[in-house]
Amino acid sequence: MIHCRFVTLAFCLVTTLSVNDDAVAAGGTTIVATKGQPANVSPNWPEGAGELVNDASRTSGWNSWFSEWPNDVHQYAFEIKSTDDLNRLIERLAAIKSDLRQIRLSHLKEPNGLGLVTRVPEGNGIAVIFSIGDQARIDQWFKHVRKPFGVMEFAATPEAVPPTLTIFIQNAVVDLNELKVPEGIDVLAGYVPTVFHKSNTTIKQRKAKEGSKTPEPESQRNKLDDRSLTAMNQIEAFIDSQKSRTKQ
Numbered sequence: 001m002i003h004c005r006f007v008t009l010a011f012c013l014v015t016t017l018s019v020n021d022d023a024v025a026a027g028g029t030t031i032v033a034t035k036g037q038p039a040n041v042s043p044n045w046p047e048g049a050g051e052l053v054n055d056a057s058r059t060s061g062w063n064s065w066f067s068e069w070p071n072d073v074h075q076y077a078f079e080i081k082s083t084d085d086l087n088r089l090i091e092r093l094a095a096i097k098s099d100l101r102q103i104r105l106s107h108l109k110e111p112n113g114l115g116l117v118t119r120v121p122e123g124n125g126i127a128v129i130f131s132i133g134d135q136a137r138i139d140q141w142f143k144h145v146r147k148p149f150g151v152m153e154f155a156a157t158p159e160a161v162p163p164t165l166t167i168f169i170q171n172a173v174v175d176l177n178e179l180k181v182p183e184g185i186d187v188l189a190g191y192v193p194t195v196f197h198k199s200n201t202t203i204k205q206r207k208a209k210e211g212s213k214t215p216e217p218e219s220q221r222n223k224l225d226d227r228s229l230t231a232m233n234q235i236e237a238f239i240d241s242q243k244s245r246t247k248q
Contacts, residue, residue, distance in 0.1 A: 026066075026067050027064070027065060027066035027067065027116055027117040028064075028065055028117060029062055029063070029064055029065070029115070029117060029118040030062070030063045030065060031060070031061070031062060032061040032062060032063045032074055033053070033058060033059075033060055033061025033076055034059075034060060034061075035058075035059040035060065035079075038054055039053050039054055039058070039061055039076070041053060041054070042074075042134055044134045044135070044136040044137065045132060045134070046096050046097045046098040046163065047096070047097040048092070048095045048096035048097055048098075049096050049098075049132055049163055051092055051095065052089065052092040052093060052096065052130055052163070053074075053076055053130065053132075055078065055088070055089060055092060057078045057079050057080055057085055057089070058076055058077070058078050058079075058130075059077045059078065059079050060076070060077050061074060061075065061076040061077070062074070062075045062076075062114055062115070062118050063075075063115075064114060064115020064116050064117055064118035064194065065115075065116075065117075066116045066117065068145060068148040069116070069141075069148060070134075070137050070138045070140075070141035070142075070158075071137075072133045072134035072135075072137040072138055072141075072160060072161075073115065073131060073132070073133045073134075073160075073161050073193070073194060073195065074131070074132055075114045075115065075118070075129055075130070075131050075192065075194075076129065076130040076131075077120075077124075077126045077128075077129055078126075078127070078128050078129075078130065080127050080128060080173055081173060082173060083173070083174060083175045083178040083179065085173075086127070086128060086167065086173075086174065086179065087178070087179065087180045089128060089130070089165060090103065090165065090179065090180065090181060090182070090185070091182070093130075093163060093165050093185065094182040094184065094185055096163045098162055098163050099162075100162040100163075100186065100197075101162060101163045101164070101184065101185045101186070102162055102163070102164040102165070102185065102186045102187075102188065102193075103164070103165050103166075103167065103181060103185055103186070103187045103188075104164060104165070104166040104167070104188055104189070104190040104191065104192070104193070105166075105167055105169055105176070105187065105188070105189050105190070105235045105238065105239070106166055106167065106168045106169065106189075106190065106191050106192075107169065107170065107189075107224070107228045107231035107232045107235060108168050108170060108191075108228070108231075109168055109170035109171055110123075110124050110125055110126050110127070110168050110171060111124070111126055111129055111166070111168065111191075111192055113192075113194070114129070114192060114194065115194045116194070116195075125171070126168070126171075127167065127168055127171035127173050127174055128165055128166065128167050128168070128174075129165070129166045129192050130163070130164070130165055130166075131161050131163075131164045131165075131166065131192055131193050131194075132161060132162075132163050132164070133160030133161035133162070133193075133196070133197065134160055135159070135160040137160075138157065138158055138159075138160050138196070139157060142154070142157045142158070152201060153201060153202045153203075154199070154200055154201055154202065155200055155201065155202045156200040157200065158196040158197075158198060158199050158200050159196060159197040159198040159200070160196065160197060161193045161194075161195075161196065161197050162197055164192075164193055166190070166191065166192045166193075167179075169231050169234065169235065170227060170228070170231050176234050176235070176238050177238075179238070181242060187238070187239055187242050188239065189232070189235045189236070189239065
């Protein structure tokens with residue numbers, strides 16, 4: 001885990017990057033939760049999110065920030081000992097009063113990047129990350145910033161990351177076959193969400209209008225080691241089983 005000690009807000013990492021010839025952007029990581037201490041619950045979050053964030057198994061929490069960005073996404077790690085612990089977190093996710101709740105299944109053993117500049121050390125052993133954005137904060141940001149970094153344009157207000165649990169199925173404490181996912185939760189393959197749920201940039205909208213899709217490279221699966229490839233196959237089978245269950 002990452003530990004930082006400062007009198008007030010803790011910034012574990014601060015970087016300065018040249019975005020273009022006229023602007024310099026800074027970014028860093030704010031610690032928003034520590035093990036054994038209650039974490040702040042935003043009043044903008046949907047009801048029930050605080051119960052998950054302050055579950056007894058929660059350890060660290062991070063907010064990755066970057067200048068000219070809404071920086072609304074918070075990430076929280078949990079220390080679980082069994083799939084039963086994980087199913088308890090899924091129950092808490094299901095209890096959140098949100099139109100959209102997600103479970104993302106990653107073929108990895110643990111996370112690495114958690115935002116624009118946020119990284120957790122290799123060997124962290126984290127089996128699950130809870131992510132949540134803040135639509136009110138994005139709305140406020142969008143009133144003043146329409147072209148961040150001088151290059152990105154939006155056609156509409158971006159949509160915040162919904163309450164999301166990302167589970168790393170190669171972690172030894174995770175048994176994919178024992179996961180219990182209630183109806184009303186979207187299950188998909190993927191990594192930790194780090195920015196927007198939908199960015200609504202002009203480029204994305206133009207591509208959607210043209211019907212163009214980003215092709216998935218055939219070589220991607222070929223680059224996976226045997227364990228990761230097996231994990232991907234397990235994820236696909238689990239998602240198919242979930243779809244079949246909801247159709248019944």
